[in-house]
Amino acid sequence: MVKRVLVNLILTAVCLFVWLPLLLIAGNALMSEGEMLERFGALFGVGNSPVKAVFLPEYPTLRPFVELLLDSPGFYVMFWNSCLQTGAVLGGQLLAALPAAWAFAHFGFRGRKALFFLYIILMIQPFQVTMVPGYLVLKKMRLLNTHLAVILPGIFSAFPVFIMAKFFESIPRPLIEAARLDGAGEFSIFARVGIPVGKPGIVSVMVLGFLESWNAIEQPMTFLKERRLWPLSLYLPEITSDKAGVAWAASVIMMMLPVILFVMGAESLEQGIAASGIKE
Numbered sequence: 301m302v303k304r305v306l307v308n309l310i311l312t313a314v315c316l317f318v319w320l321p322l323l324l325i326a327g328n329a330l331m332s333e334g335e336m337l338e339r340f341g342a343l344f345g346v347g348n349s350p351v352k353a354v355f356l357p358e359y360p361t362l363r364p365f366v367e368l369l370l371d372s373p374g375f376y377v378m379f380w381n382s383c384l385q386t387g388a389v390l391g392g393q394l395l396a397a398l399p400a401a402w403a404f405a406h407f408g409f410r411g412r413k414a415l416f417f418l419y420i421i422l423m424i425q426p427f428q429v430t431m432v433p434g435y436l437v438l439k440k441m442r443l444l445n446t447h448l449a450v451i452l453p454g455i456f457s458a459f460p461v462f463i464m465a466k467f468f469e470s471i472p473r474p475l476i477e478a479a480r481l482d483g484a485g486e487f488s489i490f491a492r493v494g495i496p497v498g499k500p501g502i503v504s505v506m507v508l509g510f511l512e513s514w515n516a517i518e519q520p521m522t523f524l525k526e527r528r529l530w531p532l533s534l535y536l537p538e539i540t541s542d543k544a545g546v547a548w549a550a551s552v553i554m555m556m557l558p559v560i561l562f563v564m565g566a567e568s569l570e571q572g573i574a575a576s577g578i579k580e
Contacts (some may be wrong), residue, residue: 304329308512312317315535322555322559323355323553325548325551325552326354326552327354327355327356327357327547328357328548329364329365329545329548329549329551330356330357330361330362330364331357331360331361331364331545331548332357332359332361332362332363332545333363333544333545335357335358335359336544336545338352338545339352339353339354343384345489357400363545363551364545364546364548365553367545367549367551368546368548368549368550368553372546373450374527374531374535375532375535375550376537377528378530378531378532378534381447381529381530381531381532382435382531382532382533383446384447384512384515385450385454385520386510386513386514386531387449388447388451388455389450389455389513390456390506390509390510390513391452392451392452392454392455392456393453393454393455393457393505393506393509394502394506395462396455396456396463396554397457397460397464397505398464398495398502399490400461400465401460401463401464401465401467402463402464402465402468402490402494404416404419404461404465404468405464405465405466405468405471406468406476406494408496412548414467419458419461419462420458420462421460422525423457423459423462424460427518427519428518431522432519434453434523436523436544438523440451444489444523444525445524445525445529446521446529447528449523449524449530450516450519450520450523450524452516453519454509454512454513454516454519455510459505459508460505460508460509460513463501463504463505463508464498464501464502464505466501467498467500467501467502467504468494471493471497471498475493475497476489476493479492479493500567503565504565506565507561507562507565509559510558510561511561511562514531514532514533514554514557514558515533516531516533516557517533517534518535520534521534532554533554536550536551536554537552552576
């Protein structure tokens with residue numbers, strides 16, 4: 301009993317520690333410019349008074365949100381760029397990664413294990429390693445400084461194939477054999493058995509893929525030179541210190557959709573990650 305109480309207290313403390321920055325961001329987004337300078341002036345090079353962080357400002361105001369949503373057209377351009385790039389990446393992953401994962405999970409072909417091992421190697425490589433080869437390939441294809449420069453590398457990412465292949469492997473073999481005995485073809489089994497049963501794994505991949513694409517910074521900075529193509533993730537670094545309130549408001553709006561999707565897909569995400577550890 302005492303052990304359980306201690307575990308609960310530790311987990312509660314960790315949760316509060318994780319949510320603390322989010323609560324501070326939400327509170328600072330309602331802070332007036334004067335109070336912002338009073339509390340965080342030292343960070344902006346104004347005065348030497350100590351920083352005074354609070355969860356709720358003394359005089360809450362929606363002015364930062366009004367300025368962001370009504371007087372910042374660049375915000376909307378970058379917002380729709382993020383929607384376009386993220387949506388195209390997720391749709392492409394469904395079309396490319398799903399069949400590939402099913403083939404790795406249920407088809408036996410020569411070189412299958414070696415090819416899947418190559419997928420794992422590509423998955424663990426940081427962007428800095430593949431940046432130059434990717435840049436050269438996109439330049440040769442004349443796709444630099446276009447939305448496709450960000451979309452295509454995301455579509456053919458190795459991570460969704462790895463997660464969904466492991467989840468598809470967890471589908472009981474008797475279920476697939478029963479579908480074959482009923483006369484179902486391979487595509488029919490994939491569409492009517494694999495996709496419905498593997499829905500938690502698919503949802504988990506979509507949630508993780510959304511978080512990665514929505515928050516991408518290095519790829520757009522490397523492959524996109526024109527500001528009109530930049531996603532929302534590059535909007536915050538462009539805000540100057542005199543627009544700190546707008547920066548807080550933009551942070552709140554940017555993180556709302558990922559947080560909602562993460563909460564809605566938490567159960568499926570847990571199942572997908574757990575399935576990725578299942579051994580053959």
